[in-house]
Amino acid sequence: MDWDKLRIFHAVADAGSLTAAGDTLHLSQSAVSRQIRALEETLNTTLFHRHARGLILTEQGELLFDATKSMSKRLETASARIRDSEEEVFGELKVTTTTGFGTIWLAPRLSRLYAQYPDLKIDLMLEERVLDLPMREADVAIRMKEPSQADLIRKRLMTVTMQLYASQAYLDSAPDITQIEQIGDHRLICQNPSSFQVAAGASLVQHLLTYDVPSLLTMNNYFGVLQATLNDLGIGVLPDYVVEDFPGLIRVLPDISSGDVPVFLAYPEELRQSKRISAFRDFVQDEIQAHRRKARLIA
Known part of the structure; x- marks a missing residue:
């Protein structure tokens, strides 16, 4: 098969239109259309359904697109390896x-x-x-x-381990906490138990929630947990690497942490x-x- 035609087919399939593919390839719409028709004639099959809204791959077109995607990735890898200089990083x-x-x-x-x-x-x-x-x-x-x-x-x-942290301002205004049974007197800030997270972090959160925590703020990532904790909203479950960059955070219940991650x-x-x-x-x-x-x- 002619690689140039496959390259044009891949661009059309990726863009969903002849005009957009032509812009990417710096070819006219008619030139792109001719190449697609020639490829369909070579393969004796229809690769696209033509609609007013654009082009949709046929089943045979999907098979060919899977193949050209794999070829494109391999070419990108080869190109990247070739570009790597022996002395420079760019x-x-x-x-x-x-x-x-x-x-x-x-x-x-x-x-x-x-x-x-x-x-x-x-x-x-x-x-x-x-x-x-x-x-x-x-x-x-x-x-x-x-x-x-x-x-x-x-x-x-x-x-990494997940640990409990709070701001000094929050601790100054909240009840004392010296043992885990007192966690229910505080707002807990953590990842939502149903969101994707490391198993060790999820296990720690589930353990903390067994202590009947009435006030809870959940996020779907640790950046959100960090921001809420820095802004004095409660006690946050955070990875231990935050200590270096946010020294104002105070570790709470230092005996409580997750398993190693x-x-x-x-x-x-x-x-x-x-x-x-x-x-x-x-x-x-x-x-x-x-x-x-x-x-x-x-x-």
């Missing part, structure tokens, strides 16, 4: 991690990475969904459990030689070492 790096870790810990530190590599372009994707690294939905991931996908290089970065960095085996990956990996490891040193000083 180009786009797609990083995925959880909303909490990305907003609270990672994003505030990226200025130091940019200072070292100003030509790096980072696309930071913050979501709880685990993206498919081998299919290049992202280049590198930081996750709160060991990735299960095959063909990944993975490195354990650190261990491992934090892993992972990337596809085929990007082993990527200078961008190496630079990001080394940056994260250096920041974690600095984080540990500060944590020891705080303790």
